Amino acid sequence: MSAPDTGDRTPGAAAGSQSSLATALTPVLTVAVSLLGLCLLWGFAANAWPSRAFPGPGQVWQVLLAEAASGDLFYHLGATLGRVAAAYVIAMVVGSVIGVLLGSYRNADRFFNPWVILFLNIPALVVIVLAYIWFGLNEAAAIGAVAVNKIPNVVVTMREGARALDPNYAEMAAVYRFGPLDRIRHVLLPQLQPYLAAASRSGIALIWKIVLVVELLGRSNGVGFQIYLYFQLFDVAAILAYTLAFVAVMLVIELLVVQPVERHATRWRRRPA
Amino acid sequence: MQPVGAAVPLRVDIAEKIFRSAQGVSITALRDLSFEVRQGEFACLLGPSGCGKTTTLRILLGLDKDFSGSFQLPEGGSNRIAAVFQEPILLPWRTVEQNVRLALPKSLRTKNLDGLFDTLGLAGMRSLYPAELSLGLARRAALARAFATEPAVLFLDEPFASLDERTAERLRHLLLTVWSARPTTALMVTHNLREALMLSDRIIVLAQRPAHVLGMFDVRLPRHYRNTQVMSDLLRSFHQKFPGVA
Ligand SMILES: Nc1ncnc2c1ncn2[C@@H]1O[C@H](COP(=O)(O)OP(=O)(O)OP(=O)(O)O)[C@@H](O)[C@H]1O
Ligand SMILES: [Mg+2]
Numbered sequence: 010m011s012a013p014d015t016g017d018r019t020p021g022a023a024a025g026s027q028s029s030l031a032t033a034l035t036p037v038l039t040v041a042v043s044l045l046g047l048c049l050l051w052g053f054a055a056n057a058w059p060s061r062a063f064p065g066p067g068q069v070w071q072v073l074l075a076e077a078a079s080g081d082l083f084y085h086l087g088a089t090l091g092r093v094a095a096a097y098v099i100a101m102v103v104g105s106v107i108g109v110l111l112g113s114y115r116n117a118d119r120f121f122n123p124w125v126i127l128f129l130n131i132p133a134l135v136v137i138v139l140a141y142i143w144f145g146l147n148e149a150a151a152i153g154a155v156a157v158n159k160i161p162n163v164v165v166t167m168r169e170g171a172r173a174l175d176p177n178y179a180e181m182a183a184v185y186r187f188g189p190l191d192r193i194r195h196v197l198l199p200q201l202q203p204y205l206a207a208a209s210r211s212g213i214a215l216i217w218k219i220v221l222v223v224e225l226l227g228r229s230n231g232v233g234f235q236i237y238l239y240f241q242l243f244d245v246a247a248i249l250a251y252t253l254a255f256v257a258v259m260l261v262i263e264l265l266v267v268q269p270v271e272r273h274a275t276r277w278r279r280r281p282a
Numbered sequence: 283m284q285p286v287g288a289a290v291p292l293r294v295d296i297a298e299k300i301f302r303s304a305q306g307v308s309i310t311a312l313r314d315l316s317f318e319v320r321q322g323e324f325a326c327l328l329g330p331s332g333c334g335k336t337t338t339l340r341i342l343l344g345l346d347k348d349f350s351g352s353f354q355l356p357e358g359g360s361n362r363i364a365a366v367f368q369e370p371i372l373l374p375w376r377t378v379e380q381n382v383r384l385a386l387p388k389s390l391r392t393k394n395l396d397g398l399f400d401t402l403g404l405a406g407m408r409s410l411y412p413a414e415l416s417l418g419l420a421r422r423a424a425l426a427r428a429f430a431t432e433p434a435v436l437f438l439d440e441p442f443a444s445l446d447e448r449t450a451e452r453l454r455h456l457l458l459t460v461w462s463a464r465p466t467t468a469l470m471v472t473h474n475l476r477e478a479l480m481l482s483d484r485i486i487v488l489a490q491r492p493a494h495v496l497g498m499f500d501v502r503l504p505r506h507y508r509n510t511q512v513m514s515d516l517l518r519s520f521h522q523k524f525p526g527v528a
Contacts, residue, residue, distance in 0.1 A: 180345050181371045185385035195384055199375040277375045277411045
């Protein structure tokens with residue numbers, strides 16, 4: 010069976026790897042063509058209704074280059090990114106700890122569940138305004154307000170994760186006297202990983218939108234501050250330039266950090282059974 | 283390694299273990315369960331399905347503290363306990379070797395495990411993840427983890443259940459090989475009489491729920507004498523002593 014096949018195998022395999030390269034590239038091409046289509050549509054529309062309030066992609070690109078050349082773009086992107094990162098870390102750590110505790114202790118969960126629902130439903134704007142009034146217009150209040158907005162979401166997701174923990178692993182760890190750090194690192198976190206990933210994903214998207222509001226209301230730098238500035242100047246091209254630049258940064262983070270980390274964390278799952 | 287120092291046996295005196303369900307139904311799983319396992323002895327708890335064997339082991343492992351009575355674990359040596367559960371319970375996100383090493387105390391983490399992996403036929407599988415193992419191999423990994431810790435006492439809960447008979451037989455021989463090289467006090471739970479007769483020094487026969495000791499059956503023969511002929515003699519004398527059991 011194998012002998013007559015060997016002659017055919019090499020070209021067959023080459024064709025196979027070519028087509029697998031094509032299948033790997035297809036989604037990338039689709040995304041590129043799709044985005045290009047959106048740009049063209051935008052360009053046509055801007056041409057059809059020429060207005061200062063509706064700049065075309067070319068104008069936005071010019072503004073982007075100018076802001077990048079002056080260094081302003083990177084300064085404000087950096088300020089916003091720093092706040093997003095700080096609020097994200099605080100929200101994930103605090104939310105995970107609270108969520109796992111609530112998921113593990115039924116009575117505590119019964120008592121605190123109304124609090125969680127209350128905080129889930131407080132509008133982001135209210136938390137931000139109160140934080141600035143109580144703690145002043147400073148960086149800690151800004152980041153804290155963003156984190157407080159995100160924490161209840163993380164709590165709910167991680168509470169689900171804690172409820173799904175398999176007691177068998179905890180018992181095995183107890184019998185073999187795992188230390189507390191080993192338990193967290195090798196027993197707890199790998200089981201919570203899918204829930205952490207879910208909380209992270211929805212977290213980053215939500216957090217950066219709230220950070221813009223925080224910057225608009227009480228900071229003197231960052232993408233949100235710039236957008237507010239250009240809103241007063243009615244400069245739509247600059248507003249779009251900053252928005253698109255930050256979306257691009259978040260996409261790059263998703264592709265270069267989030268997805269590789271996730272692939273690494275779930276490598277044991279993709280092995281054949 | 284044989285535990286050194288005073289030869290304290292495993293001593294069990296459980297007065298009662300009751301499960302109470304939320305609906306108010308209570309099941310008495312154990313009542314007046316008392317027995318001893320001498321140091322270095324391999325003993326089997328033999329009892330019908332559902333009689334309370336796993337419940338007993340969970341109490342001895344410290345996983346269930348809601349019972350009346352007391353027990354004493356053997357002392358000396360590493361003072362550690364090890365268990366092979368009814369399921370292998372390997373961490374799916376760690377390799378076979380990582381699973382074994384994680385169970386070791388910090389001082390033994392880097393010790394040489396080549397001999398143990400070789401004996402259990404796991405030499406080529408150390409870097410595999412549990413999902414890549416058959417149930418038989420996963421059970422061997424669970425045995426490796428238990429013996430690697432050099433325990434003062436080893437508990438096994440039907441470690442060969444739900445395997446085909448040939449694989450189970452291979453694993454029983456492997457268990458004996460590893461245990462003779464690293465003798466330790468061992469208590470194995472099973473409802474398989476042949477398995478108990480083949481592996482143990484002594485069988486502790488349990489009654490139907492609530493579990494208590496019906497009697498003891500000593501198997502004084504060295505294990506390599508227990509061939510087919512001897513086994514059927516053992517079976518016969520067991521049935522004479524315990525008619526109606528197993
Ligand atoms: N968590 C529990 N809650 C209520 N009843 C339980 C619980 N665990 C065990 N039981 C009951 O206690 C009795 C003994 O159970 P156990 O698991 O110890 O039996 P076993 O001898 O190990 O059986 P098997 O051979 O099937 O493993 C059973 O009747 C079972 O229904
Ligand atoms: Mg059982």
